[in-house]
Amino acid sequence: MASATAFAKAFPKQFVEVGIAEQNIVGIAAGLAASGKTPFVMSPACFLSMRSIEQIKVDVAYSKTNVKLIGISGGVSYGALGMSHHSLQDIAVARAIPGLDVALPADEHDVRNLIRTLADFEGGDYIRIGRNPVPTVYESDETPFEFGKAVTLVDGGDATLIGTGETVRIVLDAASILARDGVRCRVLNMHTIKPWDEEAVLKAANETGYIITVEEHIIRGGLGAAVAEVVVQRCPVPMKIIGIRDEPAVTGSPSEIFQHYGLSAENIRDVTKSMLGREGDIA
Numbered sequence: 001m002a003s004a005t006a007f008a009k010a011f012p013k014q015f016v017e018v019g020i021a022e023q024n025i026v027g028i029a030a031g032l033a034a035s036g037k038t039p040f041v042m043s044p045a046c047f048l049s050m051r052s053i054e055q056i057k058v059d060v061a062y063s064k065t066n067v068k069l070i071g072i073s074g075g076v077s078y079g080a081l082g083m084s085h086h087s088l089q090d091i092a093v094a095r096a097i098p099g100l101d102v103a104l105p106a107d108e109h110d111v112r113n114l115i116r117t118l119a120d121f122e123g124g125d126y127i128r129i130g131r132n133p134v135p136t137v138y139e140s141d142e143t144p145f146e147f148g149k150a151v152t153l154v155d156g157g158d159a160t161l162i163g164t165g166e167t168v169r170i171v172l173d174a175a176s177i178l179a180r181d182g183v184r185c186r187v188l189n190m191h192t193i194k195p196w197d198e199e200a201v202l203k204a205a206n207e208t209g210y211i212i213t214v215e216e217h218i219i220r221g222g223l224g225a226a227v228a229e230v231v232v233q234r235c236p237v238p239m240k241i242i243g244i245r246d247e248p249a250v251t252g253s254p255s256e257i258f259q260h261y262g263l264s265a266e267n268i269r270d271v272t273k274s275m276l277g278r279e280g281d282i283a
Contacts, residue, residue: 092221
């Protein structure tokens with residue numbers, strides 16, 4: 001909230017505090033957009049994506065209003081508070097709504113570039129970001145954020161690792177470990193789930209033959225499902241989805257929850273080697 005307080009002090013006429021009323025905040029934002037403003041809505045992702053889903057579907061997507069929905073503290077950022085505060089179904093719900101774009105920036109540089117892009121981008125968007133500091137993926141803001149365009153962070157021909165949001169750094173670390181063992185993996189930052197870089201997925205499937213997706217989301221309906229929908233219809237290859245199992249996620253710190261569900265560089269290494277028939281190389 002410190003950044004929100006700073007913004008409110010700097011731009012008091014451009015800040016609206018709605019309180020704990022997610023349905024209202026989306027409706028107000030849609031009204032502002034209809035009057036020519038570009039509203040950015042900020043609210044915890046767990047509440048924004050569920051309590052106000054009807055307003056998002058009708059007032060933003062169906063009505064084609066220029067509203068930027070920023071779901072903060074996404075995924076398991078509120079890990080110890082349990083299922084009520086986890087947002088692990090939001091991507092599945094958001095990407096199923098026609099007229100709503102969906103993106104998950106990977107680090108602070110990705111966030112800054114995304115916000116600049118959103119300011120000039122017409123249409124409704126759902127953006128999910130985390131709450132806690134994360135290791136950087138990029139060294140600077142020089143890599144542009146382009147909706148519907150995945151970023152190839154590492155090239156390789158043995159398998160493809162695809163991450164989104166905070167899992168991109170983990171995927172990069174896994175690729176580094178695998179490279180030391182002679183396994184060269186392509187790494188994609190799929191920062192946009194919708195619109196979708198189908199060609200990058202098909203290129204990876206054709207050129208590497210194996211795909212592993214990693215997401216801070218339930219394994220139903222998110223990144224892995226989106227990739228599978230493309231692969232199974234146009235280029236079937238062996239694929240593994242790493243994410244939260246179809247169950248109420250355990251409570252704990254974000255790192256503890258990640259470890260519990262295998263969202264770690266070491267597990268991604270093991271899964272990749274198993275797919276490639278290299279289990280004997282696992283330390």
